[in-house]
Amino acid sequence: MARYLLGKLWQSAVTLVLASVVIFVGVRSLPGDPALAMAGEEADPETLARVRADLGLDQPVLVQYVRFVGSVLRGDLGESIRTGIPVTDLVSQTLPVTLWLAGYAIVVAVVLGIGLGVLAAVYRGRWPDYLTGAVAxxxxxxxxxxxxxxxxxxxxxxxxxxxASGYTDVLQNPARGLYHLTMPAFILATSTLALLLRQxxxxxxxTxxxxxxxxxxxxGMAWPRIVTRYALRNSVIVVVTLVGLQLGGLVSGAVVTEQIFALPGIGKLTLDSVFTRDYPVIQAVVLVVTLFYIVINLLTDVLYTVIDPRIRIGGRTR
Structure with missing residues (x-):
């Protein structure tokens, strides 16, 4: 088990490094000039040159990347070009909103998706199957x-x-906070619910x-016991994989939902940053979401062995 976990951690570390390269290069491939966005359309060349020097954009790309990685390892994600606020503060303020929304949505999708999927399978070819198929x-x-x-x-x-809009901190007022997130969570969960239902x-x-x-x-075993204890347990492995992938997708895909319902989440922060070419914020947000994906995939792999001990780890059975 330890060897298996070390291998997964090594793979995750390599993935994170490669992702940081892709993020860094991809952000700088965006059209537009962040120095121009910060200095204004009427800025003269001297002002633009000074702004680029302050932002480090006048350095070679490799130097910029090394500085970026070094800052991340120190826990310094830089400052927003648009507002001057530390990126760490912006992420810490907006990420909990998105995590609450995505967590609520995945609970809705898992409970309804698996429940309706079991109902459709048990009543295959009958009206519950057709009804749940239409929902999917x-x-x-x-x-x-x-x-x-x-x-x-x-x-x-x-x-x-x-x-219709607004947000209340769930930790300060759980009932009102979840009430505000209920409709956005159900909307965000629709596609995931449908995928879980069909799978x-x-x-x-x-099974x-x-x-x-x-x-x-x-x-002569009771049919409900067969369905819940044996059939569902043997069917849930594939579903767990899908849940892990979809949870990461919900965090990164909450942009539209947060924009519609005016939620101050990380998706809205990302959209605003893309419009203003705010490099530090875009880099930090994408890196955090990527790290979230990696952690979720790692936990999903480990969860396999809990659900079904027959799964091989490192080429050997447990």
Whole structure:
């Protein structure tokens, strides 16, 4: 187990280094000049040169990258070109909002997606299967921003069930904070819910047709117990993989949802930074999201061995 974890940590470290290179080069490939955005359109060449020197943009790209990596290792993500606020402060203020939103959304997607997927598999070819299939098609085909606009119009404006925008800190007021996040979380969870539903249904149908399930039924074991204890447990491995990938996707894909519902999350921060060519903020946000992806994938790999001890680790069974 220790050898397996060390191997995964090494792979994660290499991935993070390669990602930092891609992030650094990609950000500098964006059109536009951050020095011009900071100094103004009417700035003279001398002013632009001074701003570039202050930002370190007059140095060779390799030197800029080395300085960037050194600053990150010291925990210094620089200052925002647009506001002058330390990037660490901006990320620490906005990241919790996105994490609460993504966490709420993944809970909704897992509970409803797996539940409806099991229901569809158990009642295969009957009306629950057709109904859940329609839900999956709608979740995958209708854009989330369109669902979000409709939800605001009907659930917030017409019916007044939920607030149309705004955010309350969940830690300060849990009930009101979760209430504000409920509608955005359900909107963000739609595509993930649909994917989990379809994957759970397919895995459950395959497992329910296995020999050990038929043996359990022949011995007279109760059908609910067969479904929950044996079929679902053997089907959940593939679902865990999908959940791990989707959780990272929800964090990075919350841009549209945060923009629609005016949530002060990291997605909105990223969008504002791209518009103003704020290099330090863009680099920090993408690096944090990448690190989040890597950690989630590592935890997912480890979780496999908890769910199913038969999984081989390092070429040997546990």
């Amino acid at each position: 098609v709608l979740g995958l085909s209708v854009p989330s921003f369109w669902i979000g606009i409709l939800a605001i119009l009907y659930l917030a404006v017409e019916l007044g069930w939920f607030p 759970t249904r397919a895995s459950m149908i395959e 329910l047709g296995a020999d050990f399930i038929r043996t359990a039924r022949a011995k």
